Amino acid sequence: MGVSTSKPHPIATKWFPEFEQNLPTLDGKTVCVTGCTTGTGFIVARTAVRKNASNVVLLNRSSDRATKAEELLHDEIKSSSSSSKVETISCDLQDFESVKEAAKTIQSKYDAIDVLCNNAGMLIQYVYYERFLPFLLN
Numbered sequence: 001m002g003v004s005t006s007k008p009h010p011i012a013t014k015w016f017p018e019f020e021q022n023l024p025t026l027d028g029k030t031v032c033v034t035g036c037t038t039g040t041g042f043i044v045a046r047t048a049v050r051k052n053a054s055n056v057v058l059l060n061r062s063s064d065r066a067t068k069a070e071e072l073l074h075d076e077i078k079s080s081s082s083s084s085k086v087e088t089i090s091c092d093l094q095d096f097e098s099v100k101e102a103a104k105t106i107q108s109k110y111d112a113i114d115v116l117c118n119n120a121g122m123l124i125q126y127v128y129y130e131r132f133l134p135f136l137l138n
């Protein structure tokens with residue numbers, strides 16, 4: 001089996017820009033997103049910034065990627081008319097104590113969460129895993 005050294009072919013975003021543009025404003029809302037250093041979670045957080053959410057809370061485990069994601073969103077704010085406030089609250093979804101600590105921090109800083117995007121993380125016990133695996137695969 002050979003190893004491919006070619007770069008992935010870039011795929012232009014076709015539908016998302018119009019979809020994002022047509023979303024209503026998030027002005028006045030507090031949006032929390034788990035696992036948004038990259039991928040879908042990052043796009044959700046970036047969309048919240050673009051839709052001018054008052055607060056965008058990045059629930060990430062600490063890493064260079066988490067720092068970079070927050071920086072990119074601050075750049076997004078600087079280069080746009082968004083007045084969102086972005087902050088990272090450390091949250092490792094594999095560590096329940098970390099999740100409880102993050103919840104406490106959110107409670108102490110914000111009146112309410114308007115949008116909670118549970119993008120990353122799935123705490124599932126083995127017994128449930130066995131029972132739900134057929135559904136997860138379908």
Ligand SMILES: NC(=O)c1ccc[n+]([C@@H]2O[C@H](COP(=O)([O-])OP(=O)(O)OC[C@H]3O[C@@H](n4cnc5c(N)ncnc54)[C@H](OP(=O)(O)O)[C@@H]3O)[C@@H](O)[C@H]2O)c1
Pocket residue numbers: 034035036037038039040041059060061063065066091092093094095119120121
């Ligand atoms: N992409 C798809 O086609 C697809 C399809 C079906 C379902 N999904 C689900 O959609 C979600 C996002 O998918 P994606 O493709 O955007 O994933 P991704 O690009 O791999 O991003 C995963 C995110 O989750 C974070 N994460 C992983 N473990 C974590 C933990 N213990 N605590 C906190 N954050 C953690 C990662 O942060 P770090 O940088 O810290 O690793 C990263 O920000 C996932 O739950 C995935 O299972 C995706």
